[in-house]
Amino acid sequence: MIKLNDIEDVKSSENPIVRQMSLMGHEQVVFCQDQQTGLNAIIAIHSTVLGPALGGTRMWNYSSELEALNDVLRLSRGMTFKASISGLALGGGKAVIIGDAKRHKTDALMRRFGAFVDTLNGHYITAEDVGMTPHDMEMIRQETSHVSGTPKSMGGSGDPSPVTAYGVFMGMKASAKFKWGSDDLSGKKVLVEGVGHVGMNLVKLLSKEGAIIYCTDVNEERLSISSSEYGGIIIENKLAYDTDIDIYAPCALGASVNDYSLSHLNCEIIAGAANNQLGDEQRHGQILLDKGIVYAPDFLINAGGLVSVYSELKGYDLDEVMSKTENIYNTTLEIYRKSEVEGITTHLAAKQIAQARIDRGLSE
Numbered sequence: 001m002i003k004l005n006d007i008e009d010v011k012s013s014e015n016p017i018v019r020q021m022s023l024m025g026h027e028q029v030v031f032c033q034d035q036q037t038g039l040n041a042i043i044a045i046h047s048t049v050l051g052p053a054l055g056g057t058r059m060w061n062y063s064s065e066l067e068a069l070n071d072v073l074r075l076s077r078g079m080t081f082k083a084s085i086s087g088l089a090l091g092g093g094k095a096v097i098i099g100d101a102k103r104h105k106t107d108a109l110m111r112r113f114g115a116f117v118d119t120l121n122g123h124y125i126t127a128e129d130v131g132m133t134p135h136d137m138e139m140i141r142q143e144t145s146h147v148s149g150t151p152k153s154m155g156g157s158g159d160p161s162p163v164t165a166y167g168v169f170m171g172m173k174a175s176a177k178f179k180w181g182s183d184d185l186s187g188k189k190v191l192v193e194g195v196g197h198v199g200m201n202l203v204k205l206l207s208k209e210g211a212i213i214y215c216t217d218v219n220e221e222r223l224s225i226s227s228s229e230y231g232g233i234i235i236e237n238k239l240a241y242d243t244d245i246d247i248y249a250p251c252a253l254g255a256s257v258n259d260y261s262l263s264h265l266n267c268e269i270i271a272g273a274a275n276n277q278l279g280d281e282q283r284h285g286q287i288l289l290d291k292g293i294v295y296a297p298d299f300l301i302n303a304g305g306l307v308s309v310y311s312e313l314k315g316y317d318l319d320e321v322m323s324k325t326e327n328i329y330n331t332t333l334e335i336y337r338k339s340e341v342e343g344i345t346t347h348l349a350a351k352q353i354a355q356a357r358i359d360r361g362l363s364e
Contacts, residue, residue, distance in 0.1 A: 029069075034109075059101040060101075081299045111143050160308040189246045192232070199273065275298055
């Protein structure tokens, strides 16, 4: 295991990894390898100012370790802002395991990863993310207590996806209220890109609301379920951005709001569950503002899952978890008002609110 932290004068370092850590404000990056299980993972701790760094572990078949590193650095920073703007006593961290979850994942690999997490002595607490399941959290739990989102049979909160989806739904309704004067989504055309655990739960909520739902995904089985159970209209990936819609809900991987999609999208609101949706936070955020497209900051409206797993640490019951997640509606409107008054992007408005709380934590 290699740790990159407590390095003096990192800004002058020629090491590109350390330089990127410095630019993004990370405290620590840990590279984990184990030949016996085939584990190849990276843990990134962005901040522990407000509390231990809590963030899920993602297993993905990255094309390179550099791609995995860039992802975990961006994701962990997003977790810092997510925890802060949600008012939680948590910092931001994230982990990625390089590999195909369907082919490379084993219980032994999960347990070995848990052993690496344990060496961080609680500075990082892991949970479920893309490519992971409550069973994986159970395996990790055998090696460390620094894990959340374990199965309910073990006293944990279980799969956080339904709560994450509910928070996104609340953010979407707040966006509708701001844009159209009503948060009623019935009859609104919503494109859900990615119908995994969170996306499918969002489709379910939208179906109950009476929205017209378009679904796209690389997984044909998931698309079939979204259509047969919730009335989702299946759209080919290559045609998705050209579909006439009211709301675009990115619920797959990040950077889907980019030069290409913005040149094709015909929508008035972007509100989804994916992390790091803006390919370039400043430039693409400004393009959305200039186009009059309401953008719900991802690290705010997808924070329900974090609230859920945090409940394991603080002993919240489900009613309190849902109440805190429902408040995403009010916070989203607060951010829109700040953006409108100050003439800044909604992403920047949300970051400023989150950063102010972190700065107060630094001064206490």
